[in-house]
Amino acid sequence: MPMRKHLALIWIALSLSTEASAAGAVHPNLGTPIRPADVAHWDIEILADGTGLPPGHGTAAEGASIFAEKCSACHGDNGRGTALWRSGAPAPPALINNDVKLKGMDASRTTIANYWPYAPPLFDYIRRAMPWTEPRSLSDHEVYALTAYILAESKVIDAKEVIDARTLPKVAMPNRNGFLPRFPELMPH
Amino acid sequence: MKPQSSVPGEDNSADQVAGNGLLHRRALLRGGMVAAGVAGAGIGPGATSAAAEQLVEPPWGLQVGDDTPPYQTPSKFAKNVARTLSNPKFEPRSSIARTPHHLLEGTRTPNGLHFTINHTGIPEIDPQQHRFVIHGLVKRPLEFTLDALLRYPMTSRPAFVECGGNSAPLFSPKPVQADVQALHGLASCAEWTGVSLALLLEECGIDPGAKWFIAEGADGPHLIRSIPLSKGLDDAMIALYQNGEPLMPGNGFPMRLLLPGYEGNMNVKFLRRIKLVSGPVMSYWETQVYTEPMPNGKSYNFDFLNEVKSYITRPSPGLDLKQPGFYEISGIAYSGKGKITKVMVSADGGKSWAEAALEAPIQPKAFTRFRMPWRWDGRPVILQSRAYDDHGSYQPTRPEFVAARGELDAVPSVLAFKNHHCNVITSWAVDHAGKVTHAYA
Numbered sequence: 001m002p003m004r005k006h007l008a009l010i011w012i013a014l015s016l017s018t019e020a021s022a023a024g025a026v027h028p029n030l031g032t033p034i035r036p037a038d039v040a041h042w043d044i045e046i047l048a049d050g051t052g053l054p055p056g057h058g059t060a061a062e063g064a065s066i067f068a069e070k071c072s073a074c075h076g077d078n079g080r081g082t083a084l085w086r087s088g089a090p091a092p093p094a095l096i097n098n099d100v101k102l103k104g105m106d107a108s109r110t111t112i113a114n115y116w117p118y119a120p121p122l123f124d125y126i127r128r129a130m131p132w133t134e135p136r137s138l139s140d141h142e143v144y145a146l147t148a149y150i151l152a153e154s155k156v157i158d159a160k161e162v163i164d165a166r167t168l169p170k171v172a173m174p175n176r177n178g179f180l181p182r183f184p185e186l187m188p189h
Numbered sequence: 190m191k192p193q194s195s196v197p198g199e200d201n202s203a204d205q206v207a208g209n210g211l212l213h214r215r216a217l218l219r220g221g222m223v224a225a226g227v228a229g230a231g232i233g234p235g236a237t238s239a240a241a242e243q244l245v246e247p248p249w250g251l252q253v254g255d256d257t258p259p260y261q262t263p264s265k266f267a268k269n270v271a272r273t274l275s276n277p278k279f280e281p282r283s284s285i286a287r288t289p290h291h292l293l294e295g296t297r298t299p300n301g302l303h304f305t306i307n308h309t310g311i312p313e314i315d316p317q318q319h320r321f322v323i324h325g326l327v328k329r330p331l332e333f334t335l336d337a338l339l340r341y342p343m344t345s346r347p348a349f350v351e352c353g354g355n356s357a358p359l360f361s362p363k364p365v366q367a368d369v370q371a372l373h374g375l376a377s378c379a380e381w382t383g384v385s386l387a388l389l390l391e392e393c394g395i396d397p398g399a400k401w402f403i404a405e406g407a408d409g410p411h412l413i414r415s416i417p418l419s420k421g422l423d424d425a426m427i428a429l430y431q432n433g434e435p436l437m438p439g440n441g442f443p444m445r446l447l448l449p450g451y452e453g454n455m456n457v458k459f460l461r462r463i464k465l466v467s468g469p470v471m472s473y474w475e476t477q478v479y480t481e482p483m484p485n486g487k488s489y490n491f492d493f494l495n496e497v498k499s500y501i502t503r504p505s506p507g508l509d510l511k512q513p514g515f516y517e518i519s520g521i522a523y524s525g526k527g528k529i530t531k532v533m534v535s536a537d538g539g540k541s542w543a544e545a546a547l548e549a550p551i552q553p554k555a556f557t558r559f560r561m562p563w564r565w566d567g568r569p570v571i572l573q574s575r576a577y578d579d580h581g582s583y584q585p586t587r588p589e590f591v592a593a594r595g596e597l598d599a600v601p602s603v604l605a606f607k608n609h610h611c612n613v614i615t616s617w618a619v620d621h622a623g624k625v626t627h628a629y630a
Contacts, residue, residue: 028340028341030338031332031333033332034324034331042322043324044411045405089275092282102486104598105360105595106482106597106608107480107606107608107609108605110482116477121472122473128410132282132409133281178486178488179488179489182493
């Protein structure tokens with residue numbers, strides 16, 4: 001008995017030390033492998049260079065009617081904002097406000113036209129988050145059309161321009177070089 | 190508590206460590222008061238006047254109390270300890286609920302009072318159907334269920350979460366008259382329990398080309414943020430529990446990303462996808478919303494860290510002083526970089542400062558409670574706190590902050606986010622009558 005007890009203690013000590021030495025590397029491995037095709041419906045982000053933009057196209061004229069139907073209730077007629085937004089409360093913003101210039105540190109003066117450094121994130125955001133009551137309900141064609149409409153109303157593109165995966169990344173956003181990244185260059189601060 | 194031997198009219202000047210009645214923090218140490226010679230420094234009854242009335246048995250001592258509920262809710266006499274809502278009618282816009290710091294103590298925000306910002310309402314996520322995927326630049330893309338994650342080794346740690354827009358009213362050129370809840374209520378601190386993200390990433394096998402990861406939520410906005418992989422391998426957590434219970438729905442149930450010290454929006458709630466990538470995605474939230482226009486015409490982006498900050502929660506607007514005498518000044522300090530090392534308090538608008546007592550344990554990237562004994566003599570004062578962290582950072586004065594970041598042309602709505610990442614010193618003015626208001630000094 002003493003011998004068995006002794007061996008048992010050695011066994012416990014060994015197993016404890018094994019677990020302890022591997023403490024940082026215990027891998028339960030309880031994830032299920034998933035194929036890229038099975039992630040595809042979620043894998044929708046669009047990079048600034050347009051990577052990920054889907055087939056399809058749209059124009060400002062097509063976007064105008066979609067905007068009136070699905071967007072203007074929150075963003076105002078023609079995207080010019082609602083009274084609630086003008087009151088200064090956190091509210092769906094005006095998307096187009098060509099009279100406002102970026103000035104000083106007041107972020108409420110930023111618009112898509114005077115602030116956004118890239119155009120593809122506009123497609124990305126509309127497709128993933130809008131309309132507010134029915135996110136992800138728009139077709140890619142509708143998203144292209146709305147993107148074209150907002151950019152044309154903002155006087156960033158010509159009203160006749162067709163927006164698609166090839167043209168959207170080429171849209172020159174005026175504030176492209178307006179940013180100073182705090183990471184990693186300026187961190188810590 | 191045993192009454193202290195207080196001598197009316199006693200001269201406490203020897204215990205004063207800074208102007209307008211700030212007393213040495215040792216006065217707060219139990220048992221240290223006599224040794225420190227500050228027995229009469231305001232801890233005792235001092236100004237107490239009328240005698241107490243004869244005690245009687247109150248009604249609750251004469252009858253049976255209420256039934257016991259399965260989940261406790263606060264006393265009806267504490268119903269005022271509640272969040273304020275930016276969108277009480279649930280109009281089609283963001284819903285923002287702020288923490289009532291002035292009515293809380295300690296360093297953990299109760300779950301029902303943790304601040305929340307939800308852009309498309311609070312999703313009702315069935316945890317059995319929820320899926321969390323890690324893919325992109327990995328050797329083995331993996332899908333995890335909540336049940337699977339619950340079998341992983343877990344860790345607990347306190348961490349504050351703070352919206353990048355917290356304290357935004359202080360960009361105003363004049364003090365916005367609001368309380369600490371309205372000014373600073375978009376920060377809260379909880380003990381979070383969950384699974385190390387680094388562990389899960391190791392199981393997926395990180396491709397050498399991965400430098401960032403993007404995190405995405407499962408609710409309506411499908412919010413997406415880019416995060417340096419170095420942070421993911423450092424102290425990032427897939428949080429499943431908040432102060433010991435499953436996450437609150439508004440805080441990300443059934444799982445959220447926790448990035449201690451990084452701005453709240455990056456701590457993606459309802460987390461369903463992490464994708465390892467070579468560079469940031471440049472989403473709406475990181476190229477428009479959480480950016481900071483500067484006075485020089487340029488704008489900061491990728492400003493992740495919540496800077497060192499503090500504010501006095503008591504006294505503060507709404508908690509007026511009823512009479513001169515002893516008060517404990519109490520407040521919160523935190524830094525996204527690490528631990529709080531020191532909090533200095535002033536009662537004369539910054540002319541003189543004294544070091545506050547910090548309550549242990551002082552934990553990195555978490556709320557630290559500071560306390561300062563104070564005898565108010567009834568004259569107007571301006572109370573301030575200034576926090577320092579273990580990375581050498583400290584809060585800027587108002588002139589320093591305005592020189593670096595600018596200020597607005599006009600007083601904004603208290604609800605507006607005119608810029609982000611404000612950590613300027615907060616000042617409370619106390620007038621002759623004891624009324625406390627927001628001030629600049």
